[in-house]
Amino acid sequence: MGLIAPYRRPYAGTQPEYLHAPYVSTVKRAPTRPLVAIPQTLSEVTGPHFGKDDIVQGAFDLTKQHAGEPLGERIVVSGRVLDEDGRPMPHTLVEIWQCNAAGRYLHKRDQHNAPLDPNFTGQGHTMTDEQGRYRFVTIRPGEYPWANHYNAWRPAHIHFSLFGPAFATRIITQMYFPGDPLLPFDPIYNCTADVAARERLISRFDWETTIPQEALGYEFDVILLGRDATPTEEPKRR
Amino acid sequence: MRSLATTWQTVGPYFRIGMERLMVADIAGEGVEGQRIRVQVRVLDGDDVPIPDAVLEVWQANSHGKYAHPEDTQDKPLEQRFRGYGRIGTDDDGWLRFDTVKPGPVPGPGDVDQAPHLVVGLMMRGLLKRLVTRMYFPGEVLNQTDPILMLVEGARRKTLVARAGVEDVKVLTWEIHMQGKDETVFFEL
Numbered sequence: 383m384g385l386i387a388p389y390r391r392p393y394a395g396t397q398p399e400y401l402h403a404p405y406v407s408t409v410k411r412a413p414t415r416p417l418v419a420i421p422q423t424l425s426e427v428t429g430p431h432f433g434k435d436d437i438v439q440g441a442f443d444l445t446k447q448h449a450g451e452p453l454g455e456r457i458v459v460s461g462r463v464l465d466e467d468g469r470p471m472p473h474t475l476v477e478i479w480q481c482n483a484a485g486r487y488l489h490k491r492d493q494h495n496a497p498l499d500p501n502f503t504g505q506g507h508t509m510t511d512e513q514g515r516y517r518f519v520t521i522r523p524g525e526y527p528w529a530n531h532y533n534a535w536r537p538a539h540i541h542f543s544l545f546g547p548a549f550a551t552r553i554i555t556q557m558y559f560p561g562d563p564l565l566p567f568d569p570i571y572n573c574t575a576d577v578a579a580r581e582r583l584i585s586r587f588d589w590e591t592t593i594p595q596e597a598l599g600y601e602f603d604v605i606l607l608g609r610d611a612t613p614t615e616e617p618k619r620r
Numbered sequence: 621m622r623s624l625a626t627t628w629q630t631v632g633p634y635f636r637i638g639m640e641r642l643m644v645a646d647i648a649g650e651g652v653e654g655q656r657i658r659v660q661v662r663v664l665d666g667d668d669v670p671i672p673d674a675v676l677e678v679w680q681a682n683s684h685g686k687y688a689h690p691e692d693t694q695d696k697p698l699e700q701r702f703r704g705y706g707r708i709g710t711d712d713d714g715w716l717r718f719d720t721v722k723p724g725p726v727p728g729p730g731d732v733d734q735a736p737h738l739v740v741g742l743m744m745r746g747l748l749k750r751l752v753t754r755m756y757f758p759g760e761v762l763n764q765t766d767p768i769l770m771l772v773e774g775a776r777r778k779t780l781v782a783r784a785g786v787e788d789v790k791v792l793t794w795e796i797h798m799q800g801k802d803e804t805v806f807f808e809l
Contacts, residue, residue, distance in 0.1 A: 386729075389809070393624045398748035405630075407746030410666035411798050417808035420768050423728045425739045425754075426809055428689035429679055430705035436642070466622050479638025487634040491673070505638050541631065541638060548691075549679045549739055550809050552750060556629040570630060573748050579627045607625045 388422035389550040389607045390466065396579035404569035406530050422550055429549035432475040432509070442508040444480075444520040452502035454483025454521035456597035459557070459585065463514045463544060466608030470514030476604075477507045477543040478518060485524030494526050519597065525564055537564035537571060546606040557602045558584045628749030633673050635743070636709060647678060647706040647720035652699055654683025654721030658791045659755070659782065663714050663742070666799030670714025674744035678706035678718065680737075685724030694727070722757060728767040735762035735769065742796065751806045755794050756781045772805050779804045 400412035445452055459478075463471040481487045481504060484496040488503055502521065510516045523538045539556040546552065558565060565571050565584070574580045582605075591599030631639070648654065663671040681687045681704060686696035688704050704723075708716040720738075728734040738755040756763055758781055763769060769777050779802060785791035796804045 390625075391809070396624050397628055400748060400751075402748060405746070405748070408748065409746075410669075411671070411744060411746035413751065413803060413806050414666075414799050415803055415805075417806050418772055419808045420771055421729050422809055423734060423768070424687065424692060424726050425679070425681070425734070425737070428687040428691050430703055431689065432642075464623070466625055468623065477638045477642070479634065481634075487637060489634040489637055491633055503637070505641065507638075507641070541629075541635070543631075543638060548689075549741070552677075552741060553626055553628060554631050554743060554750070555626055556632075570748070573629075574627045576627075579624065582624075583627055583629070603626075605623050605626045608622070 386422055386424060386427055387609055387611065389427065389548060389609045392607065395576040396574065398573040402569065402573040404531075405573060426550045427548045429545060429547065429551070432545070434509070436475065437507065437509055441506055442516075442518050444502070444504065444506045444518065446519075447503055448501040450501040452482065452499050452521050454499075454502075454524075456519065457522050458517065458519055458591050458593060458597050458599045459540065459602060460515065460517035460591050460599065461602040461604065463510050463516065463546070463604045463606065465546075465606045470510075470512075471546055471606055472510055472512050472514055474510050474514075474544060474546055475507065476510060476516045478505075478520075478540050480504045480520065480523040480540045481526060483521050483524050485526030496524070496526065517591075522559070525562075530569060535564050535567075537562040537568050542604060544604055544606070551606045553604065553606060555604070556583060559600065560584055560587055630745060630748050631675060631743040633745040635675055639675060639707065639709075642707055643709065644706045645708045645716075645718040647680070647704065647718060649701050652682070652702045652721055656719065656790060657722050658717065658719050659738075659794065660715060660717045660791065661794050661796060663710050663716070663744075663796045664798065668797075668800065670710070671744055671798070672710055672712045672714055674710045674714075674716075674742060676706075676708050676710075676716055677741040677743075678708075678720070679739040679741075680704045680720065681723040681726050683721050683724050685726045687726070696724075725762060730767070732765065732767050733762060735760050735766035737766075737768075752809060753796070753804055753806050754780055757792070758782060758784045776805050
């Protein structure tokens with residue numbers, strides 16, 4: 383197989399550490415020993431591929447999964463999936479999940495005293511096109527309280543899950559909304575040291591994808607780890 | 621100009637809403653070749669309390685040691701019905717189970733064969749980004765020379781090797797300890 387070209391390691395400070403004490407659940411779940419650095423092998427530069435058969439047609443529209451329309455403000459969330467060198471990532475699966483407009487998840491463990499919406503599940507998925515573009519139609523998720531600390535509220539967010547070309551490029555993240563007053567107080571949003579990296583999790587309001595009389599548009603690009611062209615024995619960035 | 625990869629965020633406690641659809645606990649469907657195994661995994665936190673809201677992803681080669689991926693150019697048979705991907709959530713007692721076939725060895729650095737292994741990604745509430753680890757198989761001769769296991773200090777290698785069942789050796793048990801004296805080895809890619 384010859385030498386393997388590894389995916390890059392993330393740039394310093396742009397990913398969270400495992401232990402972030404203000405997010406209380408990390409305290410008993412973050413590893414305490416240093417991670418063991420390993421070279422990427424065939425096992426890590428390959429990864430699962432998904433195709434049309436894995437996609438339910440229409441699953442990009444979370445407002446049309448039930449008999450009626452969900453309550454809340456309709457929005458369009460769209461963007462591109464690229465690698466660090468700006469190359470589009472075509473035909474990659476994008477999965478999202480979110481709470482409803484009242485800030486309630488359709489999940490047995492969510493005991494928040496806000497109503498469920500019989501017309502909203504909060505699950506969507508799609509595949510990027512040739513240019514790495516994706517598009518969802520949904521409703522704007524509500525903010526909701528959580529038990530992390532006194533009077534803790536999560537800013538509005540949508541969970542994103544993507545694979546990219548390899549096991550090494552997997553990412554799960556959360557997309558936020560511009561101007562959310564809760565962002566400065568949220569330990570999950572603030573877990574990443576690099577401020578600019580954090581701010582890239584905030585979507586942009588976008589006129590171009592806003593549909594007149596119908597839905598506001600938000601743009602959110604997801605960048606996957608890039609890859610150096612030349613195979614090396616050791617990963618370059620530490 | 622180069623951009624930087626998007627920051628990870630936790631899957632949170634409600635990932636099943638979005639991730640349930642592609643949960644796969646039967647990784648090798650009917651007709652897939654190889655030795656059938658069942659793997660049961662328990663995930664425990666720093667107080668040895670079972671973690672009921674973790675999700676594990678598995679990536680593996682088929683029994684011939686071939687990945688269903690275009691970058692695996694080895695001259696080994698592919699199987700149409702084997703993707704090699706699993707996604708399983710823990711239950712209320714921190715257990716998860718999946719069925720698959722034991723993967724064959726794949727080449728590693730310097731073209732030294734790696735011991736059969738499952739590549740594992742672990743996510744949960746309280747984990748701000750994925751943890752990567754591997755599950756190896758008990759009694760494998762190649763475990764003695766596996767180039768990745770060799771990077772792990774000797775005393776900790778056992779955290780990566782599943783136990784064979786006493787009654788049924790095809791049932792493997794593997795504990796993932798997030799912390800403590802048996803803390804599982806996690807990798808940085």
